[in-house]
Amino acid sequence: MKIIRFILLVWTLGLGLFCAGPHADGARIKDIAYFMGTRSNPLFGYGLVIGLNGTGDNNKTQFTTSTLANFLDRMGIHVDPDQLRVNNVAAVMVTAKLPPFARVGNRVDVQVSSIGDAQSLEGGTLLLTPLQGPDGEVYAAAQGPLTTGGFSVGGATGSTVQMNHPTVGIVSGGATVEKEFTVSYEGLDRLDLVLREPDFSTAGTAADTINLSMGGNYASALDARTVRIDVPPSYRENIVAMIRRVENLDVIPDTIARVVINERTGTIVMGENVKISPVAIAHGNLTVQITEQPAVSQPLPFSGGATAVVPQTAIEVQEGKGALTLVQGATIGQVIQGLNAIGATPRDIITILQTIRAAGALHAELEII
Secondary structure, X not given: OHHHHHHHHHHHHHHHHHXXXXXXXXXXXXXXXXXXXXXXXXXXXXXXXXXXXXOOOOXXXXXXXXXXXXXXXXXXXXXXXXXXXXXXXXXXXXXXXXXXXXXXXXXXXXXXXXXXXXXXXXXXXXXXXXEEXXXXXXXXXXXEEOEOOOEEEEOOOOOEEEEOOOOEEEEEEEEEEOOOOOOOOOOOOEEEEEEOOOOHHHHHHHHHHHHHHHOOXXXXXXXXXXXXXXXXXXXXXXXXXXXXXXXXXXXXOOOOOEEEEEOOOOEEEEOOOOEEOOEEEEEOOEEEEEEEEEEEEOOOOOOOOOOEEEEEEEEEEEEOOOEEXXXXXXXXXXXHHHHHHOOOOHXXXXXXXXXXXXXOOEEOEEEEO
């Protein structure tokens, strides 16, 4: 009896590992794609930040004084714009993203950025600012105190100390949704699933996975980014249930091999399975140092010559030890491990990868940012 239980336990564990394998290697469709219409929409507006401690716009910033004068005029206070002092006020652009299916009354974060010559927005409060969409309609209104995460202070002599970026701030939950972007799936007989990273193989795999789950030929890949799904009759009255089912299916994404290099920071990001053909690598450093020092040339006594300053130049050449490495067919990760072992720096590795790509031995897209 114990032997039977042991066999059943081993079989169950094996079945669990077998079933968990694809899930561990794959990704949910909702993580690599979205349904057409379920996207955020950008909002923007122009406003004023008040309450600054003398770090606002200069009095010569005309659009700030004009905006403040118009604001006071709407409140029944008539002031000559030339008489206003706006050191405690800053003109700003306010931006936000309206998430999909946001309802009236929901709150979203906004980002506030100075467009004048303000030194800092620290401690300021954003006045009521309407936020409009690309169509010119107002969808939200923003107001509230800012958090900048930085500061800027200066002395009378002009010296300043600055931390982070004090002319950009956030109003957490500062915008209230006043109008909704209308998105409805009711009554639709087909939906488009959009991949965030276009790939024909991934699109085809996603369509096959959906068809297998639905038990019919309902999905097809239109191109490298779009998978069209015909809504099965059983889901016509409950499309949300079908979307939930599709979003939680596992798909193994198939992307092209890519190596991304940031030359400014020396950062290299790559996929683990980027392949490289057999190649020999020789890399060394040549340093040429030229120094020049003035020397005094003193003539011999009674020679009639004059004392002169003569430059003396010294040239020193140093060549680092170059290592010749024969790399057999391997992944780029193994190549970099080998280059690190011989003491190559990140910038050396970047140069080597560019040369390998030029030699046609790197089977990947090399992207330099």
